[in-house]
Amino acid sequence: xxxxxxxxxxxxxxxxxxxxxxxxxxxxxxxxxxxxxxxxxxxxxxxxxxxxxxxxxxxxxxxxxxxxxxxxxxxxxxxxxxxxxxxxxxxxxxxxxxxxxxxxxxxxxxxxxxxxxxxxxxxxxxxxxxxxxxxxxxxxxxxxxxxxxxxxxxxxxxxxxxxxxxxxxxxxxxxxxxxxxxxxxxxxxxxxxxxxxxxxxxxxxxxxxxxxxxxxxxxxxxxxxxxxxxxxxxxxxxxxxxxxxxxxxxxxxxxxxxxxxxxxxxxxxxxxxxxxxxxxxxxxxxxxxxxxxxxxxxxxxxxxxxxxx
Amino acid sequence: xxxxxxxxxxxxxxxxxxxxxxxxxxxxxxxxxxxxxxxxxxxxxxxxxxxxxxxxxxxxxxxxxxxxxxxxxxxxxxxxxxxxxxxxxxxxxxxxxxxxxxxxxxxxxxxxxxxxxxxxxxxxxxxxxxxxxxxxxxxxxxxxxxxxxxxxxxxxxxxxxxxxxxxxxxxxxxxxxxxxxxxxxxxxxxxxxxxxxxxxxxxxxxxxxxxxxxxxxxxxxxxxxxxxxxxxxxxxxxxxxxxxxxxxxxxxxxxxxxxxxxxxxxxxxxxxxxxxxxxxxxxxxxxxxxxxxxxxxxxxxxxxxxxxxxxxxxxxxxxxxxxxxxxxxxxxxxxxxxxxxxxxxxxxxxxxxxxxxxxxxxxxxxxxxxxxxxxxxxxxxxxxxxxxxxxxxxxxxxxxxxxxxxxxxxxxxxxxxxx
Numbered sequence: 001x002x003x004x005x006x007x008x009x010x011x012x013x014x015x016x017x018x019x020x021x022x023x024x025x026x027x028x029x030x031x032x033x034x035x036x037x038x039x040x041x042x043x044x045x046x047x048x049x050x051x052x053x054x055x056x057x058x059x060x061x062x063x064x065x066x067x068x069x070x071x072x073x074x075x076x077x078x079x080x081x082x083x084x085x086x087x088x089x090x091x092x093x094x095x096x097x098x099x100x101x102x103x104x105x106x107x108x109x110x111x112x113x114x115x116x117x118x119x120x121x122x123x124x125x126x127x128x129x130x131x132x133x134x135x136x137x138x139x140x141x142x143x144x145x146x147x148x149x150x151x152x153x154x155x156x157x158x159x160x161x162x163x164x165x166x167x168x169x170x171x172x173x174x175x176x177x178x179x180x181x182x183x184x185x186x187x188x189x190x191x192x193x194x195x196x197x198x199x200x201x202x203x204x205x206x207x208x209x210x211x212x213x214x215x216x217x218x219x220x221x222x223x224x225x226x227x228x229x230x231x232x233x234x235x236x237x238x239x240x241x242x243x244x245x246x247x248x249x250x251x252x253x254x255x256x257x258x259x260x261x262x263x264x265x266x267x268x269x270x271x272x273x274x275x276x277x278x279x280x281x282x283x284x285x286x287x288x289x290x291x292x293x294x295x296x297x298x299x300x301x302x303x304x305x306x307x308x309x
Numbered sequence: 310x311x312x313x314x315x316x317x318x319x320x321x322x323x324x325x326x327x328x329x330x331x332x333x334x335x336x337x338x339x340x341x342x343x344x345x346x347x348x349x350x351x352x353x354x355x356x357x358x359x360x361x362x363x364x365x366x367x368x369x370x371x372x373x374x375x376x377x378x379x380x381x382x383x384x385x386x387x388x389x390x391x392x393x394x395x396x397x398x399x400x401x402x403x404x405x406x407x408x409x410x411x412x413x414x415x416x417x418x419x420x421x422x423x424x425x426x427x428x429x430x431x432x433x434x435x436x437x438x439x440x441x442x443x444x445x446x447x448x449x450x451x452x453x454x455x456x457x458x459x460x461x462x463x464x465x466x467x468x469x470x471x472x473x474x475x476x477x478x479x480x481x482x483x484x485x486x487x488x489x490x491x492x493x494x495x496x497x498x499x500x501x502x503x504x505x506x507x508x509x510x511x512x513x514x515x516x517x518x519x520x521x522x523x524x525x526x527x528x529x530x531x532x533x534x535x536x537x538x539x540x541x542x543x544x545x546x547x548x549x550x551x552x553x554x555x556x557x558x559x560x561x562x563x564x565x566x567x568x569x570x571x572x573x574x575x576x577x578x579x580x581x582x583x584x585x586x587x588x589x590x591x592x593x594x595x596x597x598x599x600x601x602x603x604x605x606x607x608x609x610x611x612x613x614x615x616x617x618x619x620x621x622x623x624x625x626x627x628x629x630x631x632x633x634x635x636x637x638x639x640x641x642x643x644x645x646x647x648x649x650x651x652x653x654x655x656x657x658x659x660x661x662x663x664x665x666x667x668x669x670x671x672x673x674x675x676x677x678x679x680x681x682x683x684x685x686x687x688x689x690x691x692x693x694x695x696x697x698x699x700x701x702x703x704x705x706x707x708x709x710x711x712x713x714x715x716x717x718x719x720x721x722x723x724x725x726x727x728x
Contacts (some may be wrong), residue, residue, distance in 0.1 A: 066722055068688050081547075136550020137558050159494050159552025161706060247693060249496045249554065251701050263693075268498075270681065271690035273402065 034286070040279035050276075057280040071218075071281070073252055074260040077165055081256055082233040084169035085176075090225055093180025094218075098210060101188040112185070115176035127242030130171045134158055159244065161253040162298070168254055171241050176232070180225045187221035188214060220301075227296045234289050237262060240273070257285050336624045337367045339392030341385070343378035344611070348643040358640060359534065359631055365461035366624045386411045386616070394628060395444035397612040399431035400681050406614075407434070407441040413615040414649035416440045418626060422534035422634030427515060427675055443633045446641065446648035449712040450606040450664045453581065455566060456488050456588035462569075466592045470539070473595040477546045480569045485722030486544035491703075492554025499540070500692075500697035502572040505678045507579040507594040508536040509604035510582040514676035522683055524726025528717040529710075537702045537709030543554070546705055552704055560584075575666045578647035591665045593673055606674035609651065687723030694719050 041057055043050040057135040061067045096115060098106050118126065134141050136156045164217045191214060199205075199213045237258025240248055246268045247253035264272065265278025340351070348568035351370035357367060371379045371392060379402060385391035386406070395412065397403040406412045414558060415421060418437050421429070424444050459466070462483055467473040480488040493499050512518065512532045520526040526533065563571040564584040570599060571577070573591070581589060596603050613632050615625050631637055638650030639657065646660035649667050658664050685692040694716055701707035707715070 021663065048418035066719065131555070134553065135555075135558065136553050137548065137562065142550075156494075156550035158552030159550065159554070159704075161494075161704075199429060247496055247497060247696060249697065249700060251697055251706060266692075268693060270401065270692040271688075272405075272686070274688075 022031070024227055037279045037282050037286070040276055041283045044276050045274075057276055058284075061277065061280050061284070064269065067277070070252065070255065071284075074255045074257045076233055078236075078256040080165060081169050081172075081236065081268055082230060084166060085173060085229050086226065088170065089173040090180050090222065090229065091168075092176050093225070094184050094222065096177070097184035097188055098182045098214070100185050112298050115181060118175045119178040123238035124177050124242050128173065129210065131158065131243055134167070158169055159250060161250050164244065164250060165254045168239060168243055171243070175239075179228070180222075183221050183225055184218055187218040191217050223296065223300055226300075227293060230292045230296075231289055234285060234292070257281065257288075261285065320464065335365050335367045336621045337369060338394055338619075338621060338625055338628055339548065340368065340370045340394045340396065340613075341382055341392040341616075342370065342372040342396035343375040344373040344396065345374065347352040347645065348372060348672075349639075354640050354644055355637065358636070359628060359653075363624075363627060366627065368628065371421050386618075389618060391616050391618070393616050393621055393625045395442075395614045396445075397432055397614045399609050400613070401686060403432055403442055403612070403614065404434065408441075410617055412441045413617040413619075413622065414439050414441060415443065415615060415629065418443070418629055418633065420630040423633050423652050423654065424633075425651070425653060425675075427607070427677065428609060430677065430682065432516050432612050432614070438515070439521075442614035443594065443629050444609055445611045445613055445632065446645070447607050447609045447651050448647065449575045449649060449669065450502065450608070451573060451575070451593045451666060452506075453563070453571045453577065453589055453591045453662070455486070455506070455563070455569050455585075458566070458587075461485075466590065467595050468592070470595050470597055470598050474542070477570070481546060486569040487533040487548040487562060487567055489543060489544070489570045489572065490559045490562040491547055491572050492551045492556070492559050493700040493703050494558075495556045496573075496696040498556050498559060499703050500696040501678070502574060503540050503543070503703065504536055504678075504695060504699045505570055505606050505608075507539055508533075508679065509536045509606055509674075509676045510594055510596050510601070512679065513602075513676045514604035518551070518676055518679045521679060524650045526687075529713045529721065534709050534713045537699070537712055540699060540702050541705070541709055542619050544705060547675075549702070552567040575647040575649065575663065578662050579645065579661060582646070582660070589662055591662055593669045600656045603669070603673035604676055605669050605673045606678055607649070607670065608677045608681075610648070684720065684724065687720075691720055 035148045042052060042054060044053045044057060045051075063069055071180075097106060100112055105111075110185055132155055133139050136142060136154070140150065145151050146244055155163065157163040195213060195217070196209070199209055204207075234257060236256060240254050240256055240259050241262065244254045244259075246258045246259060246263055261278055261281045264281055265273055269271030338444065348370060356368045356370065360366065369392075379398070382391060382395065386409075391411075395406075397412075403412065407414075418440075421440060421443070426437070428444045428447070429440050430437070432444065433440050441691065444498075454466070458464075458480070462479060462485075464471070464476050464479060467476045477488045480486050491498055491502060509517075512521075512526070517526060517532055520530070521533075528534075548568065554562075559568075559571065560577070560580070562568045564581055566585070566587055581585075587646075593603055593605055615629060619625050633652070635652055635654040638652040638654070640651045642648065642656045642658055642663070643660075646658065646663040647666070649663070649670075650656045655714055658667065667695060680692040680695050698707060698712035698716055702712050
């Protein structure tokens with residue numbers, strides 16, 4: 001219809017039309033809720049009506065020890081959760097990808113699938129399965145450790161303050177190690193053969209080839225993975241919730257920002273939810289993630305460019 | 310094809326039409342509830358019993374999932390589509406609905422005087438002047454034990470603390486059974502089955518609970534710290550790796566016959582009866598010295614109120630009066646052993662374990678969980694903190710005194726008792 005009444009200098013409607021679905025959907029399901037959350041965090045429910053209180057909720061969050069202690073504890077735990085992922089998940093992912101891309105490896109497709117499968121499992125299944133595996137009563141972990149004579153090293157990890165968070169981080173690593181592996185694997189495959197051949201002509205083979213040629217070429221992918229891990233970890237909630245419950249026991253040792261937000265926003269048992277304080281925590285999570293992404297974009301990624309072709 | 314469809318449609322409308330007429334003659338009352346498990350009991354036993362006596366009133370039990378109940382009910386109430394009768398959560402959640410005007414005042418409902426003040430406390434305003442839900446059932450705390458194991462080891466049911474630990478020591482020395490099935494992983498077990506179970510004997514039930522609300526007692530007072538000291542002593546009697554033992558783990562350990570004593574709530578009776586292959590008995594929380602008055606946690610858990618916007622308030626009140634009657638109590642308590650009627654008229658129950666639990670009402674004084682009324686309204690939430698600290702005390706990561714101090718400090722930060 002529009003084509004028939006086309007003006008002389010055509011306005012390029014199609015750009016708007018093609019962009020519209022994505023923009024509309026994204027606005028409706030991402031930007032509006034985000035703005036709503038930010039707005040909610042500036043209000044407080046007084047006498048059954050929402051009253052604008054400025055930054056007062058944030059003052060409570062950081063100034064009132066009842067909130068701030070929990071907040072800093074959750075943030076600290078979250079940072080530890082992230083560190084474990086960066087130190088364990090991503091190096092293992094790179095290692096697996098390097099092994100998989102080796103042309104001499106047989107059954108590569110099988111390994112690739114097997115390692116990736118946990119990623120598509122539901123958190124509920126993962127949390128429940130690992131709770132059972134590590135259970136001191138019915139779990140296979142104590143028995144398996146008994147077989148190899150390490151029974152004395154077994155403790156109820158999920159129930160001990162000093163181990164629970166690390167144990168859960170490793171469960172999460174187990175679940176998600178497939179993602180860095182896949183991304184790095186793809187990056188390794190996309191390295192042009194000419195580069196590798198040139199390296200071989202220069203006598204760089206084996207480990208040296210990996211460190212000197214391949215690793216620099218996959219650094220941008222590692223950067224992407226780091227930022228994905230960062231965003232994923234600071235938004236994490238499900239695994240802790242399914243394995244430890246909303247109170248993230250023992251003694252809040254596995255409490256991360258997600259579970260802290262959940263309790264504040266929706267309440268728990270007799271605790272009545274406080275959407276305004278919840279929104280304040282959500283805003284802080286948003287700012288933390290935003291800061292992390294900015295650091296990556298402006299400091300790390302600009303430097304990574306010089307490695308690209 | 311088309312004719313067939315048309316006929317089918319016509320038949321369909323005619324059937325629907327006639328049922329519409331049939332319903333229009335009667336008044337239909339809808340019950341909102343989170344107890345989906347009870348659907349068959351309502352449908353097969355309770356509702357027919359009521360309808361037989363009250364022709365012209367039809368009752369429909371329409372439960373939603375427990376986790377969605379509060380949110381769904383709130384949405385329905387504000388949209389005006391909620392049922393006539395509303396199943397009440399205890400304390401603040403229902404009080405909030407009453408304050409918003411969603412629940413009608415039932416203080417003068419015939420049958421309300423069938424209940425004791427403790428029973429009604431869960432659904433009253435803070436001053437105790439208005440009641441807004443009919444109490445339906447409570448759960449009682451105590452210990453369930455494996456009778457076969459006790460017989461085999463020649464143990465007697467303990468009544469005092471001293472005997473209690475003597476029994477535990479003997480079970481531990483024998484080694485066949487884990488003395489006590491409880492874990493701290495889920496936190497609430499330690500608080501609900503531990504602290505709130507044995508505590509009333511120390512803080513003297515209602516006396517201590519009300520004094521705490523009035524601000525006359527503190528959680529750091531000896532009668533409130535003492536239960537924590539007892540909990541700390543439980544640690545060696547729990548199974549290996551109790552720190553990671555969940556609530557279902559504890560249930561299974563006991564019903565599989567691997568543990569001898571289970572700190573319980575009476576709601577377990579139904580499940581245990583079907584799962585355990587051995588004889589079971591129960592004893593109330595042991596007292597400090599022989600001859601002391603015993604106190605039990607007889608916690609009000611479920612009630613029923615009237616939607617203030619109901620179109621048939623008279624019929625709904627008739628139903629509520631029936632819920633307050635001994636007739637209802639008898640059917641309900643027998644269908645759900647372990648959920649005890651709060652009615653003053655004693656109810657005859659068939660289940661021996663349930664009988665044992667309810668018999669304690671005669672010799673002990675009843676109270677409700679100390680953290681539920683008023684004290685869990687602020688931040689930090691006293692109930693949640695009690696979960697965490699009870700688990701900490703048993704795990705040995707906090708001393709009883711430190712735990713009590715943390716709880717009191719948290720409470721002090723927002724709770725100012727009315728003088």
